Structures are given as structure tokens and as C-alpha cells.
Amino acid sequence: xxxxxxLCLILPVLLLLPGTSPAVSLSGxxxxxxxSRQAADGTKELPFYEYLNLSVRxxxxxxxxxxxxxxxxxxLKDNTQETGQSRSANDLSYAYLSYYSxxxxxxxxxxxxxxxxxxxxxxxxxxxxxxxLAKNFGVSxxxxxxxxxxxxxxxxxxxxxxxxxxxxxxxxxxxxSYLKQERNSEExxxxxxxxxxxxxxxxxxxxxxSRYNAITSEWSDHNYVLxxxxxxxxxxxxxxxxxNYKDYFTxxxxxxxxxxxxxxxxxxxxxxxxxxxxxxxxxxxxxxxLYKSYSYDIAGDATYYTGSLRYAVGKSWGTGGxxxxxxxxVERLKYKEYRVYGYGKFGKADATLDYLLVNYDEAINxxxxxxxxxxxxxxxxxxxxKIGADLEYSKNPDFDKDVRTxxxxxxxxxxVQGKKGGV
Amino acid sequence: xxxxxxxxxxLLLFLALTAVLFACAHTQSMAAKHPMEVTGFPICSDCxxxxxxxxxxxxxxxMRHKFYAAQSKQTCTVCHAEAxxxxxxxxxxxxxPSDKYKDSPExxxxxxxxxxxQHKIDGxxxxxxxxxxxxxxxxxxxxxxxx
Numbered sequence: 330x331x332x333x334x335x336l337c338l339i340l341p342v343l344l345l346l347p348g349t350s351p352a353v354s355l356s357g358x359x360x361x362x363x364x365s366r367q368a369a370d371g372t373k374e375l376p377f378y379e380y381l382n383l384s385v386r387x388x389x390x391x392x393x394x395x396x397x398x399x400x401x402x403x404x405l406k407d408n409t410q411e412t413g414q415s416r417s418a419n420d421l422s423y424a425y426l427s428y429y430s431x432x433x434x435x436x437x438x439x440x441x442x443x444x445x446x447x448x449x450x451x452x453x454x455x456x457x458x459x460x461x462l463a464k465n466f467g468v469s470x471x472x473x474x475x476x477x478x479x480x481x482x483x484x485x486x487x488x489x490x491x492x493x494x495x496x497x498x499x500x501x502x503x504x505x506s507y508l509k510q511e512r513n514s515e516e517x518x519x520x521x522x523x524x525x526x527x528x529x530x531x532x533x534x535x536x537x538x539s540r541y542n543a544i545t546s547e548w549s550d551h552n553y554v555l556x557x558x559x560x561x562x563x564x565x566x567x568x569x570x571x572x573n574y575k576d577y578f579t580x581x582x583x584x585x586x587x588x589x590x591x592x593x594x595x596x597x598x599x600x601x602x603x604x605x606x607x608x609x610x611x612x613x614x615x616x617x618x619l620y621k622s623y624s625y626d627i628a629g630d631a632t633y634y635t636g637s638l639r640y641a642v643g644k645s646w647g648t649g650g651x652x653x654x655x656x657x658x659v660e661r662l663k664y665k666e667y668r669v670y671g672y673g674k675f676g677k678a679d680a681t682l683d684y685l686l687v688n689y690d691e692a693i694n695x696x697x698x699x700x701x702x703x704x705x706x707x708x709x710x711x712x713x714x715k716i717g718a719d720l721e722y723s724k725n726p727d728f729d730k731d732v733r734t735x736x737x738x739x740x741x742x743x744x745v746q747g748k749k750g751g752v
Numbered sequence: 753x754x755x756x757x758x759x760x761x762x763l764l765l766f767l768a769l770t771a772v773l774f775a776c777a778h779t780q781s782m783a784a785k786h787p788m789e790v791t792g793f794p795i796c797s798d799c800x801x802x803x804x805x806x807x808x809x810x811x812x813x814x815m816r817h818k819f820y821a822a823q824s825k826q827t828c829t830v831c832h833a834e835a836x837x838x839x840x841x842x843x844x845x846x847x848x849p850s851d852k853y854k855d856s857p858e859x860x861x862x863x864x865x866x867x868x869x870q871h872k873i874d875g876x877x878x879x880x881x882x883x884x885x886x887x888x889x890x891x892x893x894x895x896x897x898x899x
Contacts, residue, residue, distance in 0.1 A: 462773035
């Protein structure tokens, strides 16, 4: 229903545009997939997917465009009797009409839009607008109906917010943002935030965000990174974050984040300190290490560390691998992970081999080692059309032997009015 | 009543100030599309000297990309189509990004391999890392078990 509303809103605008410019272009990608897989209850599934994204640019006075992305699925094997679920599904990821001015980066998006700005990381059916202002100020605002799961019910569902920013290009940008959401006429989110990017001197960057929950009157989370380098091909990232669970996990649409009843205390607080070191040995080889320490107010502390290596020879071939360790405070929260992969391009064909092993310290369903090995291959039929097939074999606590196949057909299209397009 | 009047007065003042600043803004917009094709992992600082120079797509970029996107998404869209973001940041998704792009093992894609069991541990250690993507959307599969 919502999808129809969006299309009803956008299509008339497209049709009423005062004549299209001769340079109007249509580009995008069609990804057709067919997967063979087995559900945990042993049911065989054979879903067929079509993912389509397209962009119509330079409509009207060359400042209007239309963006669309969505997918649909139809299960070629009828399991409706066993599962009671529909054979088909679909989703509209985004669909909006966009105006982008030639001055001041003024943007107005109308339709299903993803707003990722300040405290907002939300998808909504509505409007988003932003513009630069004089004196290096900037402002943005959005409003509409939130696009979530399982909240379609009577009453008002609305979300709106704004952000004001100031910057000195290359030196800093600071933003203040606000968001309010109502679900079924009840106020479920009221958030205020401050975001910062600062580069006081060359090779030093500080960035992050703090969010205040105005309903509980507490800071919900702080998340900052200090990036240093490169110093003789070495880059350092220091991560610092703090999350206050009862103020952060609000308005969830799944019970898992309500922690009630659950194994996680809803009053928990966690502080994370991490350090990542990345070293480019040369243009082809990179070595990196990451360490994270989790300190909880209630639960026992945990650490995660990993080391990885990546070697790439342009686009022709490459290889890499990693070793990691998650160490929670009890055996069942510990595992080691190992990964090695390689890929190569041979003319119009390419191939990939990927092996991943996870060793759980405490067996799950009497299984401690879970691994998967994947072989993927693809061939470019033409410059715009590619076919591929993946084969994945795995063994894990849920499957003694799991074989999955994945077939894909990828078609890129780019059509400019007045020019011949297609494959 | 008085509080409401103050709020309305503040809002009107803010809108008036914004309108004045907008009228005085004469900056040239960024190109809607990058003037030359960029492939692989670009080193933006090879050409740019302003804030965009910080966006070098080095190996450690993926951990910082959310901060850049939250402040300057229009910079991202010069090179990336919306679909590039929605591949991972989806509303409702049945295929893991790492399943769709098995031929790109070098990319930092979430949930490779047997993540169904691994998530029981990662979710306990740091549930805040799950929440941005699965808290209010893209959680149909979560609900299969977490009712």
C-alpha cells in the first residue's frame, strides 16, 4: 500500500515535468539470482530473485533525477504447505524524485528515502531537504512516515528531524541534530545529537558522534575515532565508544533488543576501547591488526583481536587471510576464526576461492568447528552482461553437510536519449 | 502557553535566519557525478586537498565510513549509487551481502560463513553493533526466533 502511495506521488510529477532535456539518461543494474538452499528443518528451497536499481538523470532542467531500487522473490519450489509462508516476497528499498541545485548543494528528495545524517539513520516515506548556507553553515530537515517492520497499525506514525552544521572545509565540521518519532500516536524516540569531524593538523583526524535520549534524559551513546597517519605507511585508528543500553535500545521492532526477559541486563553499560594498526608494506601488500576491549558495568569483560593480511596485484589477482579471537568472559562466548581467500581474473572469466573456519570453545549442538568453503566463477558475455555461479559447502552446528548453489545474471544498462543503448 | 509561544518564536527566528543565509549562499554545488570514472579503492587525496582528502579508501576506511556519510553523504553519492549503500543498509533483505558478492572476498562484507551461530556470541558481546541495521528494520529473520 505504501509503495503504491509513493509511486502515485512520484509518477505524476515525472509526467508533469516541463519537457525532458535531450540529455536525459537511464542507467542501472539488474541482478537476477537463483539460489538452491536447505532450511534448518530440512525443507529444500529454490528462490528466484530479481534485484533492480535504476537511475534516471538529467530530467527537465538537468537538476532532477529519479532513483529506484527494489527486489522481488518467487520460490520455484512450492513449500507453502510445509511452511505456511507465501512463495513470493518483495521490497522497495528506495524510490525518490531528487532535485539537486547547481548552487549551494541544495537537495530535495521526495519519496522513499534513506536519511543518514546526525542522529538519524532511518528510512522514511516523505521528504528530505538540505542546503549549504552562507558563512559555511548548512541545514537539513526531513519528515514523513517511518519505514520499519511490523508497525503498521492505527494511529499516527511519523518521524521528523533536522540538523544544523558549521564547517571550515578541511579543518572541521560540527553538527547539531534532532529527531522525533511517534508510533501509534505515542512518542517513542526523541533524540538530540552532536557530530564532529576535526582535522587540526595534517595526519590527525578526530571524528564521532554523541546521542542524547531526551525521553530518558540520559546520553545513550558516544562513538569516536582518532585516525592518525600515514606515518611511513602506517595508519592508526583509536576507537572509543560507550553505550548505555536502556537509553540506546529504544523503539525496537523486535523483542531481541528489549532484553526482557533475556540473558542481557537492560541496565547494562559498555565501554569499548580499540586500536587498529594498518601497515602498507608496499603498494600490493597490507598487514593490519585490530584489538578491542569491552568493559561492562554488569557482565564480565571481553576482548576481540584479529590480524589480517591482504595482497593484491591490481585487478588481476589477489589473496588474503585473517586470524581472529573473540574472548568473552565464559567459554560459550569464545571462538577463534580463520579465513583465507584468493581470486583471479583470466581474460573475461574470474574465479574466487574462500575458506572460513570458526572454532567455538564450547561446542554448539556437539559441534565445535564450523567451516565453509566457497568457489565462485563468473564470465563476461559482453561488456554489460555477466553470468556467474557460486558453490558453497559448509559444516556447522545446524548442518552436517550443507551445499548451496547460487546462479546469477548481471546486466548493466546505460541509455542516453538519442543514443543507441542496450547490450 | 508561554513555553509554546517561545518555541514558535524561536522556530520563526530560526527559519528567518536560515532564509537570509540561504539567500546569501552562492557556492557552486559539487558535481552530481564524478567527472572521471573511479575504480577500485580510490585515494581521494591524490587530487583533493579539502575535506574529501580524508576519504581515502584505504583498508581501514570501512570502520570510519559511517562518520563521513553522516556528515557529507552528498560526497559519497558523487561516486556511489544509492544501491551501493542499500546492499548492506537494507530495509528488508533475505540475501546476505556476502552471499550476493562471493566474488569480492576482499570487501568488508558482514556475516560471512556460519553467522547464524556466531551471532549468538557477537550479539551478546556487542548488541549495539546489530541495532543500527536490525533494530527497527530488516529484522524479519530475527523474529523467527526472537518473538
